[in-house]
Amino acid sequence: MNKLDSAGHTIHFETQLNPLTEILESGKYSKIFVFADGNTSQFCLPVFQEMLDDFTGFDLIETDPGEENKNIDFCIGIWKTLLDFGADRKCLMINLGGGVVTDLGGFVASTYKRGIDFINIPTTLLSQVDASVGGKTGIDIDNVKNMVGTFTLPKSVFIETKFLKTLPEREMLSGFAEMIKHGLIADKSYYEELKKGNHKEIEAQAIYTSVNIKNDVVTEDPHEKGLRKILNFGHTIGHAVETYSLINDKSPLTHGEAIAIGMVCEGFLSVSNNTLTGDELEDISNYILETYPSYQIKKESFSQLLEFMQSDKKNENGEIMFSLLNSIGSCAFNCRVAEGDILASLNYYNTLAKSPS
């Protein structure tokens, strides 16, 4: 279980960064940059350095934490910093952090001087089970998530559960939503296992299973022409709710909290549009409602949510496209849904979230 060969690169599990030592000592790179945010430079960088025998042979580039900083201004700042530090095409960038760091760092690396090598060390559960695989890089523009980006694979990915030790429970739950999704779209027995377990004590084996599921999907369809869209289950509505919350709520939803809401809503749509049964929907809804804090999607936000969904990348010819469950463990993509059904699904979630679970 210590590595997984993905298209063109290797995902290393629980190796104490040993293979990274070899890479750093190979002399292949002219300079090493570590890119981190204010949190990971404080909590994860020392762990990273310790695993590498107190490694200091790098320049640190730091960004502010938070999705709102995954923007073009920070991106320009990092490009210029690399230039100021004399970064040539043979340098290596190590992205140490959550999805914001690996998305933004990956985009910067994939475009600086038309592309330098980068390695991702995801330090949150969310980024370990999600952003670690598939080569998506990106930044947000005008609050449109990942409006600009590339498909570029890191040279390697290192997944170390050691980094999760410092993670607040809410952050663990955020990543856990993607693991539930992996079970729902591709592996019923994995979903059932997750239900039995405890999201506070995630085992490395479960992370491996999630990464494996995602890897199988993206290997078959790296550029999201078809199958890969199933990974967006819960995300069409989830992203819209997340964006709205980021702009309007004092304490915004995490990605996983928003995706959890999205999975309930899109589970509802799966019943109206596909073959998901009412019992299965109830099972999913109950599990999510008891695992995640409840939230009310404001009625007055509905029209704006629809607008956000309109700019979703999966859409074609102006129609909002969904990925919906056929059953627990199987997912379809390119599903059309009437606007009225979308609104009904938001109301469905609100009704459940209001009543005590």
Added chain:
Amino acid sequence: MNKLDSAGHTIHFETQLNPLTEILESGKYSKIFVFADGNTSQFCLPVFQEMLDDFTGFDLIETDPGEENKNIDFCIGIWKTLLDFGADRKCLMINLGGGVVTDLGGFVASTYKRGIDFINIPTTLLSQVDASVGGKTGIDIDNVKNMVGTFTLPKSVFIETKFLKTLPEREMLSGFAEMIKHGLIADKSYYEELKKGNHKEIEAQAIYTSVNIKNDVVTEDPHEKGLRKILNFGHTIGHAVETYSLINDKSPLTHGEAIAIGMVCEGFLSVSNNTLTGDELEDISNYILETYPSYQIKKESFSQLLEFMQSDKKNENGEIMFSLLNSIGSCAFNCRVAEGDILASLNYYNTLAKSPS
């Protein structure tokens, strides 16, 4: 001679855009965008539309002409315009213009929603013989040329000499410098032919030969790990002079004029570092000096020129790397040159340019 199959895409020559009609009528694309600058929308767009039976089924996105606009601000503007126009992943962008339009348009297309299809229709001699092949996209940041970009191939390229009819002589000469370079680095007989001809009347056959030479090189080394660097002959010094001129001269040098100067200087370096003979250097210098207007590289600019060369993408470990001629028709890459020799080469050009040719 009407097409050339390059890695993954086709370069069409003098087809009156017939194959493009098929692409546009295939129904494969949800929307068509034409990206042009103020000049090409005025002079080339009508020619483009006429060739396509007065085609109007597109949205026009226009930028200001000139290298100084190949920057991140215009880039952000175009990303947002695409979003405002409801561009999804299945739209097509047709870049109609010179290198600024195809570089900038290519970068926007290769990153918008992680990449949409684009087609290049280069309308200047320079972009037909240079930017048309090799999949380089890019923008300048803080006057550093192509500091940010990607290697992304257009779906097709269309080369039509009809577009050159409206081009001023100075623009023709700018592209002609790249054709001379192709002869110098790879094909002595082509160089001799160019010398016999007249740069005011470029034949489609010569453009084809140039594109063919470049295509052979980039097919062997798409990501500029080695061989492709020979295409940078004349460009290490040429780019520096071009950048300096763009910032300081009232009427800045064109790209080709700067590259012509660069080829004389780097020809000089080829004599000191390689096997190029003094007679060959004289032949090159005479030909360039009689074809291009002379220019004086100011002594007080020398240190800044060296700084610009330091940020060249070909460099490794802080050393300025050159591509230098072994002989007329053969080029080496990764050549180290002492700073004193670089300065001597600038003085060599200045001395020649002063005396009447």
